[in-house]
Amino acid sequence: MELPNYFIADLPPEAPVTPLLVREACETLRRNRQAYLAARSTPRLIRVLAGLAEDWLNPASPHRRLALERGPQATGFSANTLARGLDAFFRQLSPENLRALLVQDLGHAQRLDEIVPTPVELEGGRAAIARGPELLVQIAAGNVPNPTLMSMVLGLLTHSAQFIKCARGASLLPRLFAHSLYEVEPKLAACLEIAEWAGGDTALETPLFEAADCVTATGSDETLASILQRLPARVRFLGYGHRLSFAYITRELLAGSSASRVLSDTADALCAWNQLGCLSPHVVYVETGGALMPEEFAAALAGELANREQEDPRGPVPAEIAAGIAARRDFYEVRAAYSAETRLWASKGSTAWTVVYEADPLFAVSCLHRFVFVKAAPDLAAALRAADAVRGKVSTVGLASAEDRAASLALELARWGAGRVCPIGRMQEPPLAWRHDGRPALADLIAWTDWEQSV
Amino acid sequence: MNKTIEPAALFERVRHFVREWTNTARGPGVRPAPDEAAFNQLALELFALQYEHSQVLRRLSDARGLTPARVRHWRQIPALPARAFKDFEITILPPGERTLAFHSSGTTGQQPSRHFHSPETLRLYETSLLAWFQEQMLDAGRASDNGPAPAQGLRLLSLVPPAAAATHSSLAHMVETVRRAFPWRAADCCGSVDAGGAWTLDTERAFATLEACQREGQPVALLGTAFGFVHLLDALAQDRRFSLAPGSRVMETGGYKGRSRSLPKAELHAWISNRLGLPPGRVVTEYGMCELSSQAYDALAQPGAAGQNAPRWLRFPPWARIQAISPETGAEAAEGEPGLLRIFDLANAGSSVGLQTEDLVRRHGDGFELLGRALRAEPRGCSLMAA
Numbered sequence: 001m002e003l004p005n006y007f008i009a010d011l012p013p014e015a016p017v018t019p020l021l022v023r024e025a026c027e028t029l030r031r032n033r034q035a036y037l038a039a040r041s042t043p044r045l046i047r048v049l050a051g052l053a054e055d056w057l058n059p060a061s062p063h064r065r066l067a068l069e070r071g072p073q074a075t076g077f078s079a080n081t082l083a084r085g086l087d088a089f090f091r092q093l094s095p096e097n098l099r100a101l102l103v104q105d106l107g108h109a110q111r112l113d114e115i116v117p118t119p120v121e122l123e124g125g126r127a128a129i130a131r132g133p134e135l136l137v138q139i140a141a142g143n144v145p146n147p148t149l150m151s152m153v154l155g156l157l158t159h160s161a162q163f164i165k166c167a168r169g170a171s172l173l174p175r176l177f178a179h180s181l182y183e184v185e186p187k188l189a190a191c192l193e194i195a196e197w198a199g200g201d202t203a204l205e206t207p208l209f210e211a212a213d214c215v216t217a218t219g220s221d222e223t224l225a226s227i228l229q230r231l232p233a234r235v236r237f238l239g240y241g242h243r244l245s246f247a248y249i250t251r252e253l254l255a256g257s258s259a260s261r262v263l264s265d266t267a268d269a270l271c272a273w274n275q276l277g278c279l280s281p282h283v284v285y286v287e288t289g290g291a292l293m294p295e296e297f298a299a300a301l302a303g304e305l306a307n308r309e310q311e312d313p314r315g316p317v318p319a320e321i322a323a324g325i326a327a328r329r330d331f332y333e334v335r336a337a338y339s340a341e342t343r344l345w346a347s348k349g350s351t352a353w354t355v356v357y358e359a360d361p362l363f364a365v366s367c368l369h370r371f372v373f374v375k376a377a378p379d380l381a382a383a384l385r386a387a388d389a390v391r392g393k394v395s396t397v398g399l400a401s402a403e404d405r406a407a408s409l410a411l412e413l414a415r416w417g418a419g420r421v422c423p424i425g426r427m428q429e430p431p432l433a434w435r436h437d438g439r440p441a442l443a444d445l446i447a448w449t450d451w452e453q454s455v
Numbered sequence: 456m457n458k459t460i461e462p463a464a465l466f467e468r469v470r471h472f473v474r475e476w477t478n479t480a481r482g483p484g485v486r487p488a489p490d491e492a493a494f495n496q497l498a499l500e501l502f503a504l505q506y507e508h509s510q511v512l513r514r515l516s517d518a519r520g521l522t523p524a525r526v527r528h529w530r531q532i533p534a535l536p537a538r539a540f541k542d543f544e545i546t547i548l549p550p551g552e553r554t555l556a557f558h559s560s561g562t563t564g565q566q567p568s569r570h571f572h573s574p575e576t577l578r579l580y581e582t583s584l585l586a587w588f589q590e591q592m593l594d595a596g597r598a599s600d601n602g603p604a605p606a607q608g609l610r611l612l613s614l615v616p617p618a619a620a621a622t623h624s625s626l627a628h629m630v631e632t633v634r635r636a637f638p639w640r641a642a643d644c645c646g647s648v649d650a651g652g653a654w655t656l657d658t659e660r661a662f663a664t665l666e667a668c669q670r671e672g673q674p675v676a677l678l679g680t681a682f683g684f685v686h687l688l689d690a691l692a693q694d695r696r697f698s699l700a701p702g703s704r705v706m707e708t709g710g711y712k713g714r715s716r717s718l719p720k721a722e723l724h725a726w727i728s729n730r731l732g733l734p735p736g737r738v739v740t741e742y743g744m745c746e747l748s749s750q751a752y753d754a755l756a757q758p759g760a761a762g763q764n765a766p767r768w769l770r771f772p773p774w775a776r777i778q779a780i781s782p783e784t785g786a787e788a789a790e791g792e793p794g795l796l797r798i799f800d801l802a803n804a805g806s807s808v809g810l811q812t813e814d815l816v817r818r819h820g821d822g823f824e825l826l827g828r829a830l831r832a833e834p835r836g837c838s839l840m841a842a
Contacts, residue, residue, distance in 0.1 A: 327536065334543070351782065
């Protein structure tokens with residue numbers, strides 16, 4: 001199957017993206033939105049989105065097949081990893097979940113279509129309607145495709161025309177998603193544009209930012225700062241900076257069948273998207289005093305990762321990534337030889353997986369691609385003190401805890417500033433309605449019109 | 456190998472190895488092939504000595520089962536990761552004998568690498584650096600074997616602070632050693648260290664010196680860091696261009712470390728060559744680090760020599776050997792394939808002969824090209840770096 005040339009990113013490499021092309025695309029997007037999307041009812045949009053999700057979950061779907069065929073070459077993820085990640089995303093995209101997201105973020109499922117009140121507003125004689133940006137520009141990060149797909153879904157829900165700027169070489173999955181929309185609803189897909197270029201290209205980005213009503217961007221702090229600096233003052237900006245995540249395992253879960261379950265969940269979290277993106281654990285804190293000592297847990301996790309490598313290999317990585325892993329391993333090998341407080345387990349003859357155990361709980365930043373630190377912690381307070389350097393930068397904490405302790409640990413994590421607490425096995429599978437880095441992702445796109453009725 | 460090794464005598468034998476090679480010049484750039492057996496013998500004896508006196512190296516060697524009793528070839532000697540010099544004191548010198556320590560210039564707030572020296576190890580370090588500097592920066596660029604020693608006709612201009620101001624910089628020490636050792640026509644230094652410890656440059660003074668050299672037709676040897684050259688050229692007025700006398704040469708070393716904007720190496724060299732009026736082949740890269748005692752250079756072209764577009768590989772002196780290690784498999788990478796640079800440096804007598812860097816290279820024979828550093832993958836804006 002060859003993809004037809006619907007989007008800028010479909011054009012052959014020899015056709016360069018020009019400022020004129022970008023300007024014209026933005027004008028077309030605005031016109032198309034007015035004609036095809038602005039008046040579309042939310043329930044109809046939900047039906048389209050849920051239909052797309054069903055299609056993507058079907059193994060026979062041509063877009064899915066293309067994603068699994070070409071994805072490994074384009075993204076570096078194996079077909080297995082891609083299939084698992086895409087399934088996790090599209091399973092979430094159900095009519096119920098989409099409606100729940102609207103109610104959660106906007107107070108009412110019809111908020112984007114008409115002026116409606118919530119029960120509380122009704123009492124006060126008020127009602128409101130939510131308006132999405134007319135032209136939403138989304139600057140996507142390179143690594144994991146799901147956040148970009150999610151951004152596209154949010155943009156459709158807010159009835160916005162969208163220009164998705166992908167990082168170099170990272171447009172395949174957004175493109176396939178857009179093509180699958182084109183197939184069922186070409187008019188809606190005409191409100192989408194997808195292009196890729198290396199970020200920071202001011203010649204292309206200046207006309208893009210001038211046309212935008214709202215810009216979202218995912219990337220490093222420097223990238224976000226550089227975009228913000230170049231935006232006209234009237235344009236709203238939503239920046240998603242780099243975040244990192246860790247896991248915390250309480251001592252009660254370190255025995256018997258719950259220990260095996262936690263081990264398997266931890267391996268899931270490390271293998272999902274090969275630990276890339278912001279939601280995978282860099283460090284697994286293991287409480288001391290359980291049946292399994294933190295060091296024993298690390299050894300068992302190494303065994304689990306070795307098994308996963310058999311069933312679900314990580315796949316090749318570029319030389320500079322392998323070099324990063326090799327350099328870290330060399331360093332921890334010296335530490336391990338010197339002191340019993342550090343141990344290293346690593347795949348032989350490859351960089352496929354690495355587990356470093358350290359008695360010292362000081363947070364360490366992993367080089368990812370299935371490289372994890374297991375660290376001992378007497379309690380959560382100690383772990384959080386040791387993670388102070390990344391406070392405010394933590395997206396998700398995967399928590400495996402005895403039921404009676406879970407609520408108080410979650411509260412402790414919330415007060416410390418973690419954006420999300422979830423079971424370890426689901427770290428990379430946030431629900432549709434999750435508040436991205438602690439912010440309501442849909443509501444953040446919205447401008448409101450309040451109507452105060454005369455009594 | 457069971458007899459106790461006398462360090463001073465061994466260091467002296469390594470110095471002899473260096474000097475013997477240096478003294479057998481057969482013309483500019485023409486040197487005998489190094490004695491492989493002698494290199495191996497010295498490397499093994501140094502390893503045995505370092506194993507005996509360095510706990511870190513001993514434990515790593517034991518963990519790998521590569522003790523002096525089992526190691527028969529320099530390739531088997533465990534290479535300590537350069538990063539271990541931050542975490543541990545990698546030295547065979549007892550605290551009382553450490554008269555000098557070179558530190559890596561890293562991110563502030565981080566423990567730097569430390570490389571300790573005694574008067575004996577320092578003497579070996581200086582012998583090594585002078586021999587290869589002379590070969591690469593002075594002799595290699597001579598048009599013929601006749602005429603005066605090249606330093607006599609050259610004016611040295613350093614952009615690096617004087618050693619007295621940058622006491623822990625191996626580069627400042629190197630420049631100081633070079634300044635003293637050769638009969639330069641004149642020597643100037645425009646670098647200094649400010650109150651905050653940052654390296655600064657008196658660009659006006661540098662320009663005045665270059666101006667005078669140009670006027671008098673006096674060739675210059677200009678030594679500096681990459682960020683030093685960026686500062687220098689940034690300060691040069693748009694329309695100002697030097698045209699340095701034939702025989703002039705530039706040695707550029709090191710990365711940027713956040714001290715200036717950073718440029719790809721080829722771009723920086725083209726810029727230097729263009730603004731200072733030097734043929735591209737006269738701008739040389741030096742590769743060195745505080746954890747090493749020998750340096751690599753990509754060759755200085757002879758004046759007017761043809762083939763200036765031929766690839767230029769970095770080369771260590773014959774008292775060092777390199778390997779490129781496949782980061783994926785840990786085995787030696789095939790020639791021309793990317794690998795992490797591993798160096799065996801006899802001049803690293805007081806610390807560790809084997810050193811594993813985080814620099815990704817392609818090896819070509821005994822030379823290499825630098826591809827970049829291993830990715831750290833630290834989230835940006837996050838002040839915490841992994842240990």
